[in-house]
Amino acid sequence: EMATEIEAARQLVMKSASLRDANLPFATEAAMSKLYGSKVAMESAHKAVQIHGGTGYFAPTPVERYFRDARVTEIYEGTSEIQKLVIARNILKKQG
Known part of the structure; x- marks a missing residue:
């Protein structure tokens, strides 16, 4: 299960990177x-x-180090709540 979720996250990153490489939003x-x-x-x-x-x-x-590092990822470069706002704003902007 963890491996599947990690691969799904990796694919999201790859999609973002490919859009960036193509100079697309x-x-x-x-x-x-x-x-x-x-x-x-x-x-x-x-x-x-x-x-x-x-x-x-x-x-x-x-494992202890991974746990500490993982917690920080929810804060660095904008909290998860900020990311949700960015996603919602961009989706709504696209729709109308």
């Missing part, structure tokens, strides 16, 4: 990539901690 897709990618990172890191049990919370295990 990509703000909506980039915001979707950021929103979904950070969500998947956080959920996957949380599942990994659960799989490892108590040792998943203690430094210096890689």
